Amino acid sequence: MFSATIDATAFRNALASVEVLVEECRIHVDSDGMRLRAADPALVALVDLTLDAEQFEQYEASEAVLGVNLERLSEILSVAETGDTVRMEFDERSRKLDVEVGTLSYTLGLLDPDSIRDEPDLPDLEPPAEVTLDGRHIDRGVKAAEMVSDHLRLAVDPDRETLVIAAEGDTDEVLVELGRQEVAALSPGPADSLYSLDYLTAINRVIPRGQTVTLELGEEFLAGFEFVVPEADQPVTYRVAPRLQRA
Structure with a gap:
């Protein structure tokens, strides 16, 4: 019923x-x-x-x-x-x-x-780094990356306490760097992973601009994205597997 x-x-x-x-x-x-x-x-x-x-x-x-x-x-x-x-x-x-x-x-x-395919269990992770920021920063980074590459790098520099959103193509590269003054919250730790841009572009389509998104990041880490669905007032969580980086 x-x-x-x-x-x-x-x-x-x-x-x-x-x-x-x-x-x-x-x-x-x-x-x-x-x-x-x-x-x-x-x-x-x-x-x-x-x-x-x-x-x-x-x-x-x-x-x-x-x-x-x-x-x-x-x-x-x-x-x-x-x-x-x-x-x-x-x-x-x-x-x-x-x-x-x-x-x-x-x-x-x-x-x-x-x-329908069985839904997997949601992994219980302890992310080395966590960043909360306005969705417009993710939108800018994803759209910039689309101009040069098919993947995107998410990294946190624990010494400089910055979030790095970057992409590198055959000849061009883009970089968005956000410090504590540009984000709502930052728990710095070692984080540096590559992700397929196809998935981040899809998720970016529903990320609300002007609302905060929490990222959970690490090294070769299953990234987490969480934000509140507009009007529904409930959080949605995504996990995205990293691409293996070349040695």
Whole structure:
């Protein structure tokens, strides 16, 4: 059993934060809320998001797993106007999800959860370095890196207490260097890793400008990105595996 009502914009933003990595995923629901966790097909990046029951205007659920095509559900939500709510109810007999957005009613066929890749466990890491900064700094670094390379370097210089966002191509290179005066918080430690720009570009698309993002970094480290989903007021967490650097 599952039925819920939530602000359409908040739910659309929540889905978008997951959809940048995967087209379909398992949605776990229970009395505490809704959880979405998935990894991309190459198992390079992972996303984890929980919407607590308190975030919904109405919420009732027993433990269940729904296999959802996120692209199709997002298309339904695209018709929502500001202030609209979305109401969802799972029909156990038909194994379909009834969705109402404003005056629109839609019956969404669900996927067999067993046909969707198992979501990996979220690793429990102790990052050597942690930086909290405005999302616009990440946006600037990612867009600059796209001009010269297909990967991006994230590093922390513990002596100078700076975050370095850099990329190097065959002939050109770019560098963004942020000290304590440019970031909201910095816990310096040894950190220097390369990451595929494809994944960071995808994540950057949903990072809110003007809001803070927390980075967890290290050497050859599974980087962490966390920020609050706009309107949903819930944190979304990403983990991105590093690329091996040449010796």
